[in-house]
Amino acid sequence: MSLKIQNSISGTKDEFKPIHEGRIGMYVCGPTVYSDVHIGNCRTFVSFDVIYRYLMYLGYKVRYVRNITDVGHLEGDVDTNAEDKISKKARLEQVEPMEVVQRYTNGFHDIMRRFNTLEPSIEPRATGHILEQIEMVQEILKRGYGYEANGSVYFDTHKLLKEADIYGKLSGRKVEDLLVETRDLKNQDEKRHPSDFAIWIKADDRHLLRWNAPWSDGFPGWHLECSVMSTKYLGDRFDIHGGGNDLKFPHHENEIAQNYGSCGKTPANYWIHSNMLLLNGKKMSKSDGNHVTPVELFTGDSEHISKAYSPMIVRFFFLQAHYGSTLDLNDTSLQAAEKGYQRLMDAYKTLQELSSSVKESNHSLAGELENGIKAAFEEMNDDFNTPKALARLFELIPTINKLADGQLNPDDAGQKALDVVKKGFEDLLFVVFGLLRENENADNHMVQLDGLMQLVIEMRQQARENKDWPTSDKIRDTLNEIKIDLKDGKEGTTWTIK
Numbered sequence: 001m002s003l004k005i006q007n008s009i010s011g012t013k014d015e016f017k018p019i020h021e022g023r024i025g026m027y028v029c030g031p032t033v034y035s036d037v038h039i040g041n042c043r044t045f046v047s048f049d050v051i052y053r054y055l056m057y058l059g060y061k062v063r064y065v066r067n068i069t070d071v072g073h074l075e076g077d078v079d080t081n082a083e084d085k086i087s088k089k090a091r092l093e094q095v096e097p098m099e100v101v102q103r104y105t106n107g108f109h110d111i112m113r114r115f116n117t118l119e120p121s122i123e124p125r126a127t128g129h130i131l132e133q134i135e136m137v138q139e140i141l142k143r144g145y146g147y148e149a150n151g152s153v154y155f156d157t158h159k160l161l162k163e164a165d166i167y168g169k170l171s172g173r174k175v176e177d178l179l180v181e182t183r184d185l186k187n188q189d190e191k192r193h194p195s196d197f198a199i200w201i202k203a204d205d206r207h208l209l210r211w212n213a214p215w216s217d218g219f220p221g222w223h224l225e226c227s228v229m230s231t232k233y234l235g236d237r238f239d240i241h242g243g244g245n246d247l248k249f250p251h252h253e254n255e256i257a258q259n260y261g262s263c264g265k266t267p268a269n270y271w272i273h274s275n276m277l278l279l280n281g282k283k284m285s286k287s288d289g290n291h292v293t294p295v296e297l298f299t300g301d302s303e304h305i306s307k308a309y310s311p312m313i314v315r316f317f318f319l320q321a322h323y324g325s326t327l328d329l330n331d332t333s334l335q336a337a338e339k340g341y342q343r344l345m346d347a348y349k350t351l352q353e354l355s356s357s358v359k360e361s362n363h364s365l366a367g368e369l370e371n372g373i374k375a376a377f378e379e380m381n382d383d384f385n386t387p388k389a390l391a392r393l394f395e396l397i398p399t400i401n402k403l404a405d406g407q408l409n410p411d412d413a414g415q416k417a418l419d420v421v422k423k424g425f426e427d428l429l430f431v432v433f434g435l436l437r438e439n440e441n442a443d444n445h446m447v448q449l450d451g452l453m454q455l456v457i458e459m460r461q462q463a464r465e466n467k468d469w470p471t472s473d474k475i476r477d478t479l480n481e482i483k484i485d486l487k488d489g490k491e492g493t494t495w496t497i498k
Helices: 039-057 085-093 097-114 126-142 157-163 175-179 186-190 222-234 245-263 294-299 311-319 331-353 364-381 386-405 415-432 443-465 469-481
Strands: 004-007 012-015 023-028 061-066 146-149 152-155 197-202 217-220 238-244 268-274 277-279 327-329 484-489 492-497
Touching: 004 268, 023 039, 023 222, 039 061, 039 097, 039 238, 039 268, 039 277, 039 294, 039 311, 039 415, 061 222, 085 097, 097 294, 097 492, 126 146, 126 152, 126 197, 126 217, 126 222, 126 245, 152 245, 157 245, 197 222, 197 245, 217 222, 222 238, 222 245, 238 245, 245 268, 294 311, 294 443, 311 327, 311 331, 311 386, 327 331, 331 386, 331 415, 364 386, 364 415, 386 415, 443 469, 443 484, 443 492, 469 484
Parallel strands: 023 061, 023 238, 238 268, 277 327
Antiparallel strands: 004 012, 146 152, 152 197, 197 217, 484 492
16 A cells, blocks of 8 residues: 655645655754743654654655754744844843754753654754855845845745735645735834745844845844755755644745745645644633643643653553544543553563464464554555554454454464564554553653752752752762753742753
8 A cells, every 4th residue: 555645735645756766855843942842842842753763664765854943933933123022032031042042952952862753864953054044035135026025025926926826725725715815013114015925034123033134234034944954955846844723824935935035936745734632622822821831741830731751651642532533631631642652562571572483374263363454554655644553463462362362373373473563562662653552761861850950949949949059069060060050030949961
């Protein structure tokens, strides 16, 4: 069965055909590192980790590029009259912007490791590609798809809409709606059309991150970085572009516009979008208190859950819904995921313990077992359908248990079928789904360590409140000696292992 992908650009489930046989280029929009990574973003990155793993399992050589946004992402995601999120955080905390970037990039990597995600092939930063972004702006201007106004440069969407039927296709927005797209901006009069968007922004006095460009002392628009970094490392046309549903418009639509405006090509053949993670049936919101962090899930320190859940339980929970469907995070579902995870691991352990000296068999039971594993992989070929693939594995568990307790004769299953099932469980659970056996990972220890660290942080905070500086310094210095780094910020103290 060939691999099929729900392609956002076509709106259909398309058979996957790579541009270069045996090789795949995949770009996924990474985090903006101005705060701790959102659990909803974690779901997205775990989803693409599974996709990455499965493509490699199929035998493809995959170049996976996932960026770090460390400049240009404005408060409210507007084009002008707004402050860069990282600059704002740095100004409020009175630190250098790159201190903010480093702290939250380290934190992001720590969480990704705990979720057992594979590192991307390349993880470029926006600030490391400013020259290339300036060059793309120049190319867009040269080809007539951009214009300069008071030191800022805008993309001319009206020209693109007249010349190519591509803008709005990904998000399904109508041309008429795009033409009147507007935002409440003081600099709106700089634009020729309300739908035009900034690709270079003249910096005002607030902006700490700024570069000298031909048009002004400023910084690139948020959308520009992904156009530049995806094509730099994957070429003008590559296989897969991914990200969250919330990025379809304006981010991904504007990427497509920029790529076409600079080289006459749209970037990717297949666009994959993950859906939203809800909390107790509602969109997550810090202001409403409907919010939980990854660390709170791991420690149980949240009013929304009754206990701590290891990263593998949360990862398994993510896999129980298709990446393109919404998923509701709640205590009941997490408890069910914990039981389901343990049931699968117990089944795998049972497979390992079954006799390895059974006879070969032509019994129908052998075919039933082999077909069950084959069906699980067929579900993965159908747009990476992890919940249905898991369901196929769960369907095999009663038979596995009956073989183990003697209700069914292992000789009827046959050694070949048992080996196929065992290999199928191994490949899906550990290679493709990226799960870890509890006795082979440090999830439980990390939960315990985090609880201990929270106690240490509280003791240090109490010492500081009592002006007991020697004790406070001793805690910090001792932790530093054993490669544990404390970071004090406005939102509290965090810790990472160096």
